[in-house]
Amino acid sequence: MLVLYEYPEKKAWKKLLLRPVLDNSSLEASVANIVKEVKKSGDEAVRRFTSMFDKVSVSNFKVSAEEISEACDLVDDNLKNAILQAKENIEKFHRAQLKMEERVETMPGVQCWRKSVPIEKVGLYIPGGSAPLFSTILMLGIPAKMVGCKEIILCSPPNKEGKLHPAILYAAHLVGVTQIFKAGGAQGIAALAFGTATIPQVYKIFGPGNQYVTCAKQLVQKDGVAIDMPAGPSEVAVLADDTANAAFVAADLLSQAEHGNDSQAILVTTSAALASETKVEVERQLAVLPRKNIATIAIQNSKIFLVKTIREGIELINEYAPEHLIISCADDEKIGDEIINAGSIFLGNYSPESVGDYASGTNHTLPTNGYAKAYSGVSVDSFVKKITYQKLSKVGLEGIGGTVEIMAEAEGLQAHKNAVSIRLCN
Numbered sequence: 001m002l003v004l005y006e007y008p009e010k011k012a013w014k015k016l017l018l019r020p021v022l023d024n025s026s027l028e029a030s031v032a033n034i035v036k037e038v039k040k041s042g043d044e045a046v047r048r049f050t051s052m053f054d055k056v057s058v059s060n061f062k063v064s065a066e067e068i069s070e071a072c073d074l075v076d077d078n079l080k081n082a083i084l085q086a087k088e089n090i091e092k093f094h095r096a097q098l099k100m101e102e103r104v105e106t107m108p109g110v111q112c113w114r115k116s117v118p119i120e121k122v123g124l125y126i127p128g129g130s131a132p133l134f135s136t137i138l139m140l141g142i143p144a145k146m147v148g149c150k151e152i153i154l155c156s157p158p159n160k161e162g163k164l165h166p167a168i169l170y171a172a173h174l175v176g177v178t179q180i181f182k183a184g185g186a187q188g189i190a191a192l193a194f195g196t197a198t199i200p201q202v203y204k205i206f207g208p209g210n211q212y213v214t215c216a217k218q219l220v221q222k223d224g225v226a227i228d229m230p231a232g233p234s235e236v237a238v239l240a241d242d243t244a245n246a247a248f249v250a251a252d253l254l255s256q257a258e259h260g261n262d263s264q265a266i267l268v269t270t271s272a273a274l275a276s277e278t279k280v281e282v283e284r285q286l287a288v289l290p291r292k293n294i295a296t297i298a299i300q301n302s303k304i305f306l307v308k309t310i311r312e313g314i315e316l317i318n319e320y321a322p323e324h325l326i327i328s329c330a331d332d333e334k335i336g337d338e339i340i341n342a343g344s345i346f347l348g349n350y351s352p353e354s355v356g357d358y359a360s361g362t363n364h365t366l367p368t369n370g371y372a373k374a375y376s377g378v379s380v381d382s383f384v385k386k387i388t389y390q391k392l393s394k395v396g397l398e399g400i401g402g403t404v405e406i407m408a409e410a411e412g413l414q415a416h417k418n419a420v421s422i423r424l425c426n
């Protein structure tokens, strides 16, 4: 049952907006142990934790070419066509992000420019604990391939038969993943971070996952591996006025609630009528969901906030910094412009969040747990490094040299000054 908070005071917001998290100390300790073991014992530890958590013993983590071709035959044409349509839109949206930057002459004879260089080896984590999220492969594999990453390594947890879902293998093959491994959870992340005899080490790890996966990504960063962002349990916030439709709002809240027990959905509204109708609708729609058990727990962690004005609603949303925000208000675009903290925004009554999850073109790998205050979702930029270049002519160095000499001297760094002076004297 969704809890309704009527006109909560601002000073209470922070506490009311907390996400449902596992006890952090025990989570970190158990994930740190898994990471340490994989670093020390490689494949043996990955195998051990796979039996422990995925309840299956896997002799060879690597997915063979035969397994891929068998899986491709198993995916029906309807699903293949849907995946192809989604792929086309995701490619279109991400291709528009590829921009060549100009050379800039900051002073006569001083040229500076920046070039995007693909990260050579990337690891894609594809969640598979409670649902095989093959759509995430499109979200990560398409931009990785588009920018030219050479090695694209995919890890995902095996099912009880020790296999990956056929659609995962089909999508991975379609986007050009180079190697696929049946290893999930914190052990899969650690394998990508340190490498094992079977699983190659990568330079950056991408992808969402549950709290174990997200914690592992954050821990391996300390060993010098980059990560995209903390993309943990899914969440959605809806900001609505009395033009919203309660049945649509309830469906949107449930669409994220069904991801996991620790997902969260919140409704912020100025309409008391919408608040109570949505409560009823959520119960009605929830009762017939196949993942009712999961969504029910997530809904218990979810909330409705009745606020006095939309302005107050905007402030509350900016404090919450949701992964997804749906704005179902008459002034959707104007309100959207005032949101400063959100991963991805869906405007109006006909933009359900699940369209962004699969097929509109935007990326669904997004910051959760308030990280949208500082992080963006995955984009083509996530898969490149930007190298800056500069070239000075003699005239250029003559023009800028004095400035550098004065600054270097003021910092007490004589050798820096000398590198300029020696050239100006010759």
Ligand SMILES: NC(=O)c1ccc[n+]([C@@H]2O[C@H](COP(=O)([O-])OP(=O)(O)OC[C@H]3O[C@@H](n4cnc5c(N)ncnc54)[C@H](O)[C@@H]3O)[C@@H](O)[C@H]2O)c1
Binding pocket: 030, 053, 054, 126, 127, 128, 129, 130, 131, 133, 136, 157, 184, 185, 186, 187, 208, 209, 210, 211, 212, 213, 231, 232, 233, 234, 235, 259, 260, 263, 323, 364, 365, 366, 367, 368
């Ligand atoms: N933020 C985003 O962009 C985004 C996108 C898609 C999905 N998600 C989220 O990804 C998550 C997927 O979670 P999932 O569980 O279905 O799949 P998952 O693949 O992330 O995690 C499954 C793995 O967790 C590990 N695990 C389970 N219990 C454990 C325990 N007690 N100790 C240590 N490890 C354990 C196991 O190794 C298992 O293979 C959901 O929370 C969903 O909301 C987020």
Ligand SMILES: N[C@H](CO)Cc1c[nH]c[nH+]1
Binding pocket: 133, 135, 136, 233, 234, 235, 256, 323, 357, 364, 365, 366
């Ligand atoms: N809503 C998830 C991101 O939080 C992405 C997803 C994949 N499949 C369905 N949904």
Ligand SMILES: [Zn+2]
Binding pocket: 234, 255, 256, 259, 354, 357
């Ligand atoms: Zn989703």
